[in-house]
Amino acid sequence: MSENIDFSLDSTDTNQSPSTTRRTLLKAIAGAGAAVSLSGKLAWANGEIGFWAKDLPPEKLTEIFSTMLRIRWFERTMVDKMLTEPGYRGYNHFYPGQEAVAVGVCSALKNKGAFEEVDLIYSTHRPSGHAIAKGVDIKKMAAEYDFRATGLNKGYAAEMHIADKSVGFMGADGMIGPGPVIAAGSAFAIKARGSKQVVVNFGGDGTYATPAFHGALNNAALLKLPFIYVLENNLYHQYAHYSYSCPMKDIAEAAGPYGIPGVVVDGQDVLQVYNAAKDAVDRARAGEGPTLIEAKTYRYYNHWGAPGAKPGVLGAFGYDPLAITSFRPEREVRAWLARDPIDIFRKTLLNWEVMDQAKADETEAAVKQEAIDAFAWADEQPLCKPEDGLKNVFVEGTVPARQLA
Template identity: 80%
Template sequence: MSHHASNDREDETEERGFSPSRRNFLKTAAFAGAAVSLTSSFAYANGEIGFWAKDLPDEKLIDMYTTILRIRWYERTCVDKMLTDPDYRGYNHFYAGQEAVATGVSAALNNTGGVMEADLVYSTHRPSGHAIAKTVDVKKMAAEYDFRATGLNGGYGGEMHIADSSVGFMGADGMIGPGPVMATGSAFAIRARGSKQVVVNFGGDGTYATPAFHSALNNATILKLPFVYVVENNLYHQYAHYSYSTPMEDIAEAAKTYRIPGVVVDGQDVFQVYNAAKEAVDRARAGEGPTLIEAKTYRYYNHWGAPGAKPGELGAFGYDPLAISSFRPEREVRAWMQRDPVDICRNTLISWEVLDGAKAEEIEAAAKQEMIEAFAWADEQPFCNPEDGLKNVFVEGTVPARQFG
């Protein structure tokens, strides 16, 4: 699509509720960077791939902003819970800072119809953003995180193994790497039965160094599977910078090896993420094979838990040579927080006249209250019985009681 819309197109755009300011904003952004084609083996996204975001109705754009805030306040509420409630049993890997990635990708997917119709998402050990963006029930998630019997998975999974196939969220993965192998297996099944579904696998920057990363992309390419691999490069796997295990600055360069599209996108900008995901999903659905997307992003908390964080404050800070919160400079954390995905989304939508400041604050207040109520509901739920830990070990029957002895 040309960067110059026709007068007829502009008139149509205004009639559909797209303001001139939005159109001018996007034109300015388009001229700021070079044109990018996903047909090349490797590309940098400049926010204008396909012009998809500007074509979305206001309701969809507001829904994306709402999703980002729901993820953010789920995370912040959970952090405060971990810091202040000595009885909380969750073992959490927080997603705050990366909300635009999950939101932008899931906004390009079909999230209804169950496992046989919805597009499928395979997650990581940092799953809350992917799950919420895929419309998983947050009350049941909060209960599952605390291993409650009425949680999303009956209290058996906890954070790192939550799943809800009814919306196509196939589950988190406590191991680093195997996710894409399972995801490409699903993609093969989808192609075999002739479904139009697409499978997305989220992985961190550390997954590049695993055999599963390369095996999945290799097989998906050879078989032209409906598969999209999204690398969320938040710079660190656990406490080591990704440069210790990856020989290139941009992990998306690996796409060249498999002769598939590779895209680097600003993971703090939900509209850039959506644009790249829309192209990749459409390509996969059309039978043209996989795409590798690398979203440059950052997590505001540590690898797991909340060392260095304080109740009511966003992010983990402070330097202590004996603490695991010291693996990255505080200045780096604060610099990334200046490009916060919440702020970028809100300011863009205000500039497009999709919403105003008052409406934005109203949406955030509602998201915050929803998550407070979700965790309060989870606190009221019963705990699992210890002996229930050995249920579902066999297809039929239970583990004999002597095993508990």
């Protein structure tokens, strides 16, 4: 049994797309949730990864659905604020379209408990989805993104530097490159300490061409670190297609030279992502070393902010004034919208009779209201004080802040 998925720029015909064919095929086999190995075969059907999603209780499946919706509506609420409220300070690299990746991965992690017990994730400049999937409070995030003093990090981190140790969300990272090295170092510390924690580093397709990506995989493999690299291939870095910086179609092939598993998953199917992540987590906890997971996915908005978006409409289309040229065809955006991760998972939940349509609608309405309330609360919070900014840069008592000297 084999198949080939075409994730190239040309695969925009959703009626006849290979992914549709693949989902029909998967449904025939298992309902949902298989992953695709590099050889183009069904990794689960071949026993290469487990079909773990079948064992998830209804409460967990419902939680996965709610968390995907929480990311979606946090982001959509903020997009609309950026578009309609002149003077709103918040900015964001929006995550919609990629929800299945963050939620599928974090659902396979330990997210509650003491800091010495929870699994750790290291995020990127596009952090909202990772943070919410790990369990960060969205009220505090909404306040943080708008530089409010009661925000997650007192209003000094904004979007690109948020962190919340209490759930093992080790932080967003504005730089493309250093993240994997920091995350692999953290995995080394965990191994040295002897705890059973696992470290996940999220990275984009733009990280492939950085030395840090390769250095982290090499060292993680050599030292058999509890390290998982989740590469979200949303086809573009800023405005360039990933083929400009990566010679392979599947970036997961990069795992080969380091002697570790490289798994390709459909990043629009949360159960596929979960299955692959659980395999990788089990492997890491058992001391068997790292895994590279490449999730094929897509972001509905432009690289940064809301150019090309309209209030109340999901996605951004057309020319981005920040790009030198219009970098992605509108039909490509629409083709990916037609494979929406939330729609795909909702169908699975209905098909598995975990919930009916009314319950799904009710869940979505409640989560949407939660996001609206979070931003309304944030609007009322006091702003941080610019003059106090450096007080939060150094660990007090270790390095004297110049501002305080």
